[in-house]
Amino acid sequence: MGTVYALFAGIDDYPVPQRKLRGAVNDVEAAARLLAGLGGGAFEPLFLRNDEATTDAVVAAIRDHLGAAGRGDTALFWFSGHGTDYEAVLPLHRRTEATGRYQALVCVDSPREGGRPLVDKELGSLLDAVAAQGAHVAAVLDCCFSGGATRRPAAADLTTRYAPPAAWWGEARGERRLTEGSGAPPGRHVLLAASRLNQLSHERDFDEVPYGVFTHALLEALRAAGPGATYRDLLAAAHCRVQTERADQHPVLFPPEPGGIADQPFLGGAVTRSLAPHLLRNGPHGWEIDCGRVHGLLGDGPGVTEFTVTAPGAASRVVRARTVHADRTEVEPRGWEPDRRRVYPVALSALALPPTCVRVETPDGSTAARRAAELVREAIASAGPDGGPTPLLRLVDGQGSAPGHLLRVVVSPEHCTGGLGADVLRRDGSAAVPPLRLDRPEEARRVADCLHHLTRWHQLLTLDNPSSPLRDLVRVEILPWTYDGPWSSDGPSPILPDGSGEVVCSYRHSPSGRPQEPWLSIRLHNRSATRTLWCVLLNLTDSYAGHTDLYPGHFIGPGHSGFALNDRPVAMSVPARRARPGAEVRDWLKLIVAEGELNTVPFHLPAWDPDSPDDRGARRAGADGMLRLTPPGHGDRDMGEARSQGRPGQWTTRTIPVRTVIPADRPAHG
Structure with a gap:
């Protein structure tokens, strides 16, 4: 392991007296002490406390201190303080911000006239620039609205970490870059956030010492987990501890895709074990598995659904379902007692789905x-x-x-x-x-x-829930790709389904005579006037694959839109081995809409390949043939009006068949 370059920014002494905090500096100092003792390589911490943590100082420290991390090193940014959100200003940002609002870190000078917050777009660009140099990059944000990638008194002993937006805050810094249909982002960081992008986070006293609820939970999870724990494991354990304190604060992991950075060990390293489809954890209501009816589990009662622990040497450890809720299943261990401080990877070993x-x-x-x-x-x-x-x-x-x-x-x-x-x-x-x-x-x-x-x-x-009250609230619009500025009603018309109910996209012949694949723009529009809804767009292919690359999961505000691939063109191509006149491929775009957030791990399925290595051992563990849907794992740390978001609650789906064809006849060129 290389050097860990860590930037710790903690702010208690905000210039607005009623917005002062007590636990933010404690957070970063406790985190640094714990991480320094983990060993495994050189540790280079840099602290910005209180007046030191201006917006410009944080930006400079990310560029210079974290920017010193190269290939084989780790860069960690830990922020404890206030967060905020406010209305997006630029039309272009209103187009690409699905909620219509920015989320931002409130640095010590942000509330002063002329100061500015550190907006998610700018922070994300800074961290990804470090990742592009080859470093492993992670961020821990303990502030309100931190799930957007980015603590007001709440109840008796709780303080929220939220600051209201200032009138002089304008547009977010950072440019939007269009990439080609086949392009990939230059680098990515992993985020552990204290709350969803529309929630407050909190701080309170623990043994008479104030800490952020999320930081305290995460550090406890780190101590209990031992070496090799992944970001996903830690978030799940911290999530349970936070939920015990505050039912309205839900920590977030991003990006959540399986097999990626979220499944690497904390502070870097290779993925060393198979992905856990679900996690067993001790929550506010006892032992529970983080999947439920929305993930395809049907029915309640012992013997209906079983999960088996997949950790080495624990194959005989089984839990049975007692009650299946929308997003979780209350379970009881059979013949063993789990450690309440741990989370356990489990796989479905009995399922209530029709065979x-x-x-x-x-x-x-x-x-x-x-x-x-x-x-x-x-x-x-x-x-x-x-x-x-x-x-x-x-x-x-x-x-x-x-x-x-x-x-x-x-x-x-x-x-x-x-x-x-x-x-x-x-x-x-x-x-x-x-x-x-x-x-x-x-x-x-x-x-x-x-x-x-x-x-x-x-x-x-x-997968469907036809009786849901959310049905038809989110509309999927598929259009020919064009970019002429912000979305407008006088743009190109959506491609409508044909008589068979399919959306048909045809190759066209370029001047050179070579077939040109169709490029599309896919828009998810929340038609509700009052509901903020969480959406994911699942792509199922005719090669029996499934993925959420188009729209991995995000909240969309009332009247607002989200765009597939972050408003980049979606290239509908026929695989090269099948590309010939008259060839066609089929995709099924499955929109899943919920009142709250879900994890998308079980929606990922590789294409069927008869020549791939035999993974029958994983299948025998009761995993591969089943839906494996893991949802993303009190003092408040944000400035401003909060919009609480509960559990997934109501949910619905919609499936849109898409057929991509290469015309059999080639037009004549004169």
């Missing part, structure tokens, strides 16, 4: 085909946890006994090799995937893996 029915057929009736079919049945019967049955697949004899989703496995001679093959077909007889070889027992297990993968993808596709 996919599987019918195995042998049309030619040969002895070899019947033997191979029996191997497939045995593979399915042993595809669950510990080599037992899987709750996601159910063998049936005929279509009449197969309600819901049905897949047919037809075992027959493979014409190209003379061996045996398995065709995985849908109910209507169409091929779900290309034929699979079936000459050896391990190939029968691969067929079972395929059925698991298709089932998980199908569960994402069919």
